[in-house]
Amino acid sequence: MTDHLARAGVPDARATPPAAAVVVEGVSCAYGQFLAVDDVTFSVAAGRIHALLGTNGAGKTTLLESIQGFRRPTEGTLLVFGQDPWRHRASVAGRTGTMLQESGLVDEMTVGGQLGLWQGLSVREDSVERVLEVVGLDHRRRTPVSVLSGGERRRLDFAMAIWGAPELIVLDEPTTGLDPQSRRTMWSIIRELNAAGSAVLLTTHYLDEAQNLAEQVTILDRGRVAVEGPMTEVLASIPARIDFTAPATDEAVTELAALIRGDLHTTDTGDGIAVTIRTPQLQTDVGAVTDWSRAHELALRQFRCAPASLEEVFFGMPTAGTSAAPRGRAVR
Known part of the structure; x- marks a missing residue:
């Protein structure tokens, strides 16, 4: 895998790590009078894997949209590679690969055609053959997207996210629908991309996945940071x-x-x-x-x-998993 990255012309960033890939400082995001993200602060270090966790409705999606420049925070500072992603969306997008929960695949196209289209849209250089080999879809190159299994569609989404080995890879529930072997294979690819210098911001409902991959973790609860820190320290806080x-x-x-x-x-x-x-x-x-x-x-x-496991940390939070508890708060 690392050889594939080298052939794509991606330098190994471990020797001279740049500044933080993502800085979120005092960020709040409101929908009208409802504050979905409330004074959140954390950072994603360059060349590291960071897990952003929380129950449904905790504010993860809103934060990811802000990090990708799709919405502007109501308050606070949000920087990606030192730039405001809202004002410099094109520049940030050129250095970021994103895998969303909902795919944007074209059913009528073949797998190879889908990646060929992506090649024409991306500013990062790569090859269809390399990426298909990395995600294990080289044998499906001429297959219509419409007949792919759910797991194969996720791998094709992943292929577009890692195209050109971007400096930051945002993965939103990347292994949903994958069988256990495919999940482990994707973990291996993520680690190899990270070892070659890509920072990874990961959201997942599989807590074992976050625990196995991430070096840093931020857990949101009702729009606020409930737990934050190095994974080893977070786990050590629980007997x-x-x-x-x-x-x-x-x-x-x-x-x-x-x-x-x-x-x-x-x-x-x-x-x-x-x-x-x-x-x-x-x-x-x-x-x-x-x-x-x-x-x-x-x-x-x-x-x-x-x-201790991350699951114990997660469910040990006072209000984690309590669907009756309101998320966020009204804007005063």
Whole structure:
């Protein structure tokens, strides 16, 4: 994949990274009296993958439209490559590849014809053959768009977004409709484009996708930033989890609670005690649990341990996923 990028004449930007690709500072966006995006601040570093997450109606689409120059923020500063995308839309668009949730494909055209049309419209140089090979559609070049599967249509959308390896790639729900293998293949392509210097702004409802790809994450809730920071720090803010069931006495479990660094909770299952430990020091407490089980000659059933996931962060927010909660606020 990196060789494909080199043949397209795209320099490796890792050696001399430019300034932030996207700067969003105190941005608010209103629809009449309704404030859909409320004082949002974050930035997408050049050459990094940034996940912008939130429930439906959190303000993601409005922000993406503003970043692409389709709408002007009501307040705040929004810059893409140091330029106002509303005032300099053509310049910003020439350096940005976008994959929207809704495709703009022409059903009557062939796959190759669709990309040939895109080649004539884009200011970035690339070849139809290269891009089709990258997204795995080279065998469908002469196939009408109308007969493509949903997953193949998404890959064709992706092909147009990555045409010419743009400096910024905006991906809005890129893997919706893809089978698990195709999803993993797209993740690999995204990583390779990023390694060659493209910044990526990703929205997705697949939290495992965001966790696997993104180095930075911003989670919106009702138009405001609820969580923001490096992915590692965001995940570290939530305790890891250890679960198991054992035929242990109450006294033995009390002893375990004194040995670990985390919080221990138990449930009587009838044939044993189910134990859940939430801990900021997973490795230390796993060692304590295994030493304790050996000392008491206990067989641990259904033993599982895992660091915190982005899903736990997302659903741990006070109002995340609460459809009854109003989004945004009225403009005063």
